[in-house]
Amino acid sequence: QKEVEQDPGPLSVPEGAIVSLNCTYSNSAFQYFMWYRQYSRKGPELLMYTYSSGNKEDGRFTAQVDKSSKYISLFIRDSQPSDSATYLCAMSAPGTSGTYKYIFGTGTRLKVLA
Amino acid sequence: GAGVSQTPSNKVTEKGKYVELRCDPISGHTALYWYRQSLGQGPEFLIYFQGTGAADDSGLPNDRFFAVRPEGSVSTLKIQRTERGDSAVYLCASSPDTKETQYFGPGTRLLVL
Numbered sequence: 001q002k003e004v005e006q007d008p009g010p011l012s013v014p015e016g017a018i019v020s021l022n023c024t025y026s027n028s029a030f031q032y033f034m035w036y037r038q039y040s041r042k043g044p045e046l047l048m049y050t051y052s053s054g055n056k057e058d059g060r061f062t063a064q065v066d067k068s069s070k071y072i073s074l075f076i077r078d079s080q081p082s083d084s085a086t087y088l089c090a091m092s093a094p095g096t097s098g099t100y101k102y103i104f105g106t107g108t109r110l111k112v113l114a
Numbered sequence: 115g116a117g118v119s120q121t122p123s124n125k126v127t128e129k130g131k132y133v134e135l136r137c138d139p140i141s142g143h144t145a146l147y148w149y150r151q152s153l154g155q156g157p158e159f160l161i162y163f164q165g166t167g168a169a170d171d172s173g174l175p176n177d178r179f180f181a182v183r184p185e186g187s188v189s190t191l192k193i194q195r196t197e198r199g200d201s202a203v204y205l206c207a208s209s210p211d212t213k214e215t216q217y218f219g220p221g222t223r224l225l226v227l
Contacts, residue, residue: 043205043218088156099170100212104156
């Protein structure tokens with residue numbers, strides 16, 4: 001079992017829809033939770049960064065963390081064709097060397113149809 | 115300000131050759147990470163530098179892979195005797211400190227023929 005599980009999609013939605021993207025994890029030591037957006041042939045771009053359980057909102061994006069269920073979500077409201085990309089969840093915990101290396105999900109490919 | 119830059123953006127080489135991939139982190143970022151991303155997968159950790167030293171190289175797949183950061187800024191990932199299985203996108207990220215958010219470069223796409 002992978003430490004981080006993410007449905008690879010693809011997920012196709014009409015423009016204006018609410019998108020829900022999810023990841024589950026098995027390592028209870030994870031402390032930081034991130035969502036990155038990656039366009040084709042580009043590097044990952046940070047969207048959201050959270051530490052505690054609960055919701056964090058930034059514009060059309062809401063990140064949700066439920067540590068008791070080991071489940072995180074990213075919601076995109078009023079989705080736009082420009083949101084079409086791969087969305088990667090990432091998590092980190094301190095390692096023995098103090099490193100906070102990221103463990104990524106496989107990414108979910110999202111396509112927003114105009 | 116300038117983000118993380120990586121060169122070359124694409125590299126095609128033949129099996130058995132040696133390659134070097136360069137990463138120029140955000141100015142002032144002491145932490146630097148290398149990841150490898152295969153098609154349809156998320157990035158996988160290779161090595162982490164804090165300053166000039168490799169604090170964690172547990173992700174390097176074998177001794178053909180080596181990375182340096184001699185002056186605590188630019189880093190070079192070196193791959194000896196390349197194999198076709200090394201073909202992937204190699205991503206570099208930097209952060210102000212290991213606990214802080216990592217910012218990624220555009221990656222180097224390596225193709226080993």
